[in-house]
Amino acid sequence: MKLTLKIWRQKNAQAKGSMQTYAIDGVDGDMSFLEMLDVLNEQLIDKGEEPVVFDHDCREGICGSCSLQINGEPHGPDRLVTTCQLHMRKFNDGDTIVIEPFRAKAFPVIKDLMVDRSSFDRIQQAGGFISVNTSGNTIDANAIPINKHDADESFEAATCIGCGACVAACKNASAMLFTSAKVSQFALLPQGRVEATQRVLNMVEQMDKEGFGNCTNTGACEVECPKGISLENIARMNREYLTASLKG
Amino acid sequence: MGLLSSSIARKVAMALSGLFLVFFLAQHFVINFTSVIAPDTFNSWSHFMGTNGLVQFVLQPILIFGVVFHFVMGFVLEIKNRNARAVKYASYKGSANASWASRNMIISGLVILAFLGLHFYDFWIPEIVHKYIESHPEDPTRYYAETVHKFESHTRVIIYVIAFILLAVHLWHGFASAFQSVGFNNKYSRGLKGFTKAFAIVIPAGFIFIALYHHINHLIH
Numbered sequence: 316m317k318l319t320l321k322i323w324r325q326k327n328a329q330a331k332g333s334m335q336t337y338a339i340d341g342v343d344g345d346m347s348f349l350e351m352l353d354v355l356n357e358q359l360i361d362k363g364e365e366p367v368v369f370d371h372d373c374r375e376g377i378c379g380s381c382s383l384q385i386n387g388e389p390h391g392p393d394r395l396v397t398t399c400q401l402h403m404r405k406f407n408d409g410d411t412i413v414i415e416p417f418r419a420k421a422f423p424v425i426k427d428l429m430v431d432r433s434s435f436d437r438i439q440q441a442g443g444f445i446s447v448n449t450s451g452n453t454i455d456a457n458a459i460p461i462n463k464h465d466a467d468e469s470f471e472a473a474t475c476i477g478c479g480a481c482v483a484a485c486k487n488a489s490a491m492l493f494t495s496a497k498v499s500q501f502a503l504l505p506q507g508r509v510e511a512t513q514r515v516l517n518m519v520e521q522m523d524k525e526g527f528g529n530c531t532n533t534g535a536c537e538v539e540c541p542k543g544i545s546l547e548n549i550a551r552m553n554r555e556y557l558t559a560s561l562k563g
Numbered sequence: 564m565g566l567l568s569s570s571i572a573r574k575v576a577m578a579l580s581g582l583f584l585v586f587f588l589a590q591h592f593v594i595n596f597t598s599v600i601a602p603d604t605f606n607s608w609s610h611f612m613g614t615n616g617l618v619q620f621v622l623q624p625i626l627i628f629g630v631v632f633h634f635v636m637g638f639v640l641e642i643k644n645r646n647a648r649a650v651k652y653a654s655y656k657g658s659a660n661a662s663w664a665s666r667n668m669i670i671s672g673l674v675i676l677a678f679l680g681l682h683f684y685d686f687w688i689p690e691i692v693h694k695y696i697e698s699h700p701e702d703p704t705r706y707y708a709e710t711v712h713k714f715e716s717h718t719r720v721i722i723y724v725i726a727f728i729l730l731a732v733h734l735w736h737g738f739a740s741a742f743q744s745v746g747f748n749n750k751y752s753r754g755l756k757g758f759t760k761a762f763a764i765v766i767p768a769g770f771i772f773i774a775l776y777h778h779i780n781h782l783i784h
Contacts, residue, residue, distance in 0.1 A: 386654055551748075
């Protein structure tokens with residue numbers, strides 16, 4: 316199929332970017348969106364032009380590297396997929412596709428479609444872990460019985476790959492879904508309860524420091540999340556935060 | 564304001580002030596509805612609300628604070644949220660993942676705020692002038708006629724109807740959203756959501772009915 320691509324090009328973090336139009340032919344419906352961009356880049360390199368920079372790594376939907384705002388939606392029009400899992404058969408011959416980087420003050424553009432998502436790393440570092448002695452005396456995690464419901468909910472929260480689609484989709488560029496998933500995966504387990512109070516306070520403080528917006532419960536994040544992380548996690552984080560604040 | 568320095572604290576404050584205003588709206592509706600079914604009851608309840616010390620000097624200031632707090636915080640959040648995305652998308656498909664009501668609370672909120680200006684001009688300011696500035700003697704029978712008189716104007720009734728439609732839109736997202744904000748999202752949420760959506764339709768529709776009832780009543784007589 317033939318497509319017209321409108322792609323955000325920006326030389327570096329300081330440069331002023333703009334949308335550029337490219338025509339591409341011979342796109343197969345079985346290609347992934349990233350493979351289509353690979354084809355475009357090969358064409359650009361052949362012509363002596365600079366290829367389009369975009370993030371990618373595993374290309375099987377688990378690393379959270381690929382991003383892209385495609386036709387106004389993070390990871391494109393399909394649901395529960397990352398950009399690398401989005402097939403070109405979702406588009407029609409002759410379509411115009413607008414491709415932009417994830418937009419948020421806390422996700423500054425590095426180049427073209429690649430953004431700096433290290434703000435997520437700093438939120439994780441503020442409390443998204445448990446302090447365990449790993450010097451050889453570690454207690455087997457399975458030695459503590461955990462009811463199935465809690466284990467499942469915790470695991471579901473832990474499937475968050477930190478891609479940033481929640482921020483990109485949110486009209487307020489809020490990182491509540493990401494942060495709440497990281498808070499929830501520990502809050503539901505006895506191993507995580509030990510540091511629960513400090514964890515939620517520190518992670519929310521870091522989230523606010525990074526310049527993300529405030530959540531207004533539109534639910535856009537849940538719809539666009541490639542892993543289907545639920546809004547229930549945000550409610551849980553709100554409860555955790557309120558309880559932690561009262562404890563001081 | 565240190566207490567409101569975190570995003571979650573602001574969200575909870577927005578939710579609690581909103582829930583308080585929803586509660587006020589429900590009682591306001593009940594009293595207003597008596598003007599349709601029992602004018603005498605309307606007069607006596609209005610007289611009570613207008614002269615009771617607890618209502619006038621404790622509840623009324625709390626209500627005014629609640630309203631001011633809710634819209635000031637709403638503006639603050641709107642500005643902060645706009646700043647969180649300095650460079651806008653060339654293409655942003657908000658309708659693909661969220662309702663119009665949830666994405667445009669600032670628009671419905673501003674319409675309600677403008678309406679409150681008119682509502683204060685219509686009822687609250689004349690009431691304060693009547694009672695506390697001109698110091699007229701108490702008359703428990705004046706309220707019904709004064710209220711009905713306001714709904715004689717076509718323009719005013721049209722503005723009221725539009726404002727109540729936007730109030731319904733605001734409540735459609737806001738009422739259910741408040742429970743999520745305070746952390747209430749569990750097996751009972753589905754039923755609660757149904758109640759909040761019904762409330763968002765029924766109460767504004769009821770206010771519209773009252774305005775139209777008095778207006779049509781005036782046209783007939």
